[in-house]
Amino acid sequence: MIIKNITSNVQTSAQPTDMERSGIFSVNAEPNNASVQNTYVRIAGSSLTEKARRSVACRGAMFGLDARIALAIFGMLSVVAGATAINVLGGAAVTALVTEFNNVKKSYQEFHLATGDHTTRFKDLIDNESGIPGWAGPYIDLTSDRSRQHGTYSLIEGRQDVPGVPPVECTGGGICSVFLKLTRVKDSLAAEADKNVDGEESANSGAFRIEFTPGGTDDVYFILAPKPAS
Known part of the structure; x- marks a missing residue:
């Protein structure tokens, strides 16, 4: 969980904000002479977890694509190498005869x-x-x-x-x-x-x-x- 320290003069409120109700942010405040010295804004763990999952999935998809491209290239090179080998062997047989x-x-x-x-x-x-x-x-x-x-x-x-x-x-x-x-x-x-x-x-x-x-x-x-x- 990522915690960002924000120092500001914000009036505290006993009522939760709309963002707190939605579960996106939670705000804890310690009142000091009607002002907040330390306010901690926490990014909800659920949102971070979802983002991380998407990032991992994206990287996995890119890895799979790279692997398929590499396999296709190796396949093409194998065909070319095979044809070249056949031509070389055929030419050698003609020369020998x-x-x-x-x-x-x-x-x-x-x-x-x-x-x-x-x-x-x-x-x-x-x-x-x-x-x-x-x-x-x-x-x-x-x-x-x-x-x-x-x-x-x-x-x-x-x-x-x-x-x-x-x-x-x-x-x-x-x-x-x-x-x-x-x-x-x-x-x-x-x-x-x-x-x-x-x-x-x-x-x-x-x-x-x-x-x-x-x-x-x-x-x-x-x-x-x-x-x-x-």
Whole structure:
């Protein structure tokens, strides 16, 4: 209860005032020569309690609003961070696949320089079971034709200058090449890798080609080296 000391010369009255009757204020006075030396005005406890309750309720409401705003902001940041993480991981997967293909391409070219052979047996890059003269491998850091992340590798001949998946057979002239084939590559990854290699989505032409298969994966083809038509 708050007490305010007011010193004044106010005539005392035996009758309670209207404010005293209402319970808002109560006045106690000690008469001294028909004047009041010390008058205490008390603010009613009920009024203060109500005001305090309203103040606490207001602060509570503001705290709740701040908490909701903070949660909304954190939610938005989580969405943005999640999308960013997905993009980063997706980009890393594309880079890894294209890098792996380029490494196989270099390995094939080294094999050809050493042997003069245009093999269509993928394992010739790993071992020399075929007995190829001049072989000095292994040329690739694999122990089988199984990809570490996808399906299996193989080598096929096909027309580089003609659209088609699988590549068109090397007959009747034209530019023939050896293609690297990899199975079970995710649809989205294959599409992004195609854009990375060819600069656009060109599923049935270019250096990177996609053969759509049922399900969520595809077979992809990547040109390794030109080859004389047989």
